Amino acid sequence: MRKLTIVGIGPGDYDGMTIRAVKALEEADVIVGYTVYCNLVKPHFPDKTFISTPMMREIERCRMALESAAEGKTTAMVCSGDAGIYGMASPVLELALEYGVEVKVVAGVTAASSGSALLGSPLSGDFSVISLSDLLTPSEAIEQRLECAAKGDFCIVIYNPSSHKRKDHLRRACETIMRYRSPETVCGIARNIGREGERFDIISLKELAESETDMFSTVFIGNSSTRRIGDRMVTPRGYSHE
């Protein structure tokens, strides 16, 4: 059976890829992906055929990858972070039966993990991952999830905190969470993880509400026990330290 491999490339730098991801791209003849992600891997796999499409053309991109695989070409599709977390694994799996193509997913390091490593260890307790993008999820559902995660004292990771069209989404999310959690809650922003300009900020929830973020930012909101230790953001696991 023809096969398509969906590869999570991690935050963006070569060292952030798994060995399995590198091998899958080495074995591929054709690499398909969003232009930005193709450009990240191209320097390391210069002899491959790249097929890239701009943002917002996700289904077209999935179909191009499935067609390439159906033609018998060894094809890999690249996603940033993990292929299964707000990635392309799901739309490809929904379409694959149509093309008679078997899909293999290669996991990658998602921004919850790579951003956490940069900040310290904010996710050592139970946590929830929520995207603020309302392109595919109704904003009422996002609002309800923010409330539930805040009530449950989950650490919260926010993907897609803002875009040109949704400048105030993060502020509104913080206001929702502040109904259940102190404005002094320790929060973090990881920016440009694994890319040029990588840096992090540790601030309060109140300050986060007024912060600027972009599509290369991942936001971490601590739970009730999260603390700043030195210059890092840490959620204690609860061990006694004798």
Next chain:
Amino acid sequence: MRKLTIVGIGPGDYDGMTIRAVKALEEADVIVGYTVYCNLVKPHFPDKTFISTPMMREIERCRMALESAAEGKTTAMVCSGDAGIYGMASPVLELALEYGVEVKVVAGVTAASSGSALLGSPLSGDFSVISLSDLLTPSEAIEQRLECAAKGDFCIVIYNPSSHKRKDHLRRACETIMRYRSPETVCGIARNIGREGERFDIISLKELAESETDMFSTVFIGNSSTRRIGDRMVTPRGYSHE
């Protein structure tokens, strides 16, 4: 300043490690970890000094790693999955100032991602990660988080679904979730990810409540739109497929 690197090695096989994790272990003179994880990496780094301690000796292990680093030895501590998700990054960061050691965290692929890749794409929507281990978290807090995650229609990943002492925790968790979610909800169990005996089952929430799991199992509970497509578990992202 002396430095300790906490390395997430992913699910357990060499190919599941990131390039950065491999480099960190290559550079280390001393590798510290839980016996099982040390044994996973030992064949690939045979010339290193290994310091391993059995389960339940986490703080002792952290202190041994910090002491080794404080003595000026290039030291890495290994964790399975990601170092920040139920890993050792947090207790090490809590202790590091005592030793004057700088801590660097290398992210890895956590079981939410590696198990998801095996099952298909169960986590394409917002999701919550909850450990059923009540060693460090009161069982009332775990119960409340299960309720909040179920109410918020989050996909739910369960770490540590059972142990010898907690045989009925998964059944009780499923009963809590079934108060908010259909017993027919599509669920998955990923077993021995990246190790011998790797396999997965896709079953209903009702069946999950009666399933046997162990400490090498990760459990995925779908949201209201999760479906079985072919032999895979998929949560659609909501794209239209024209």
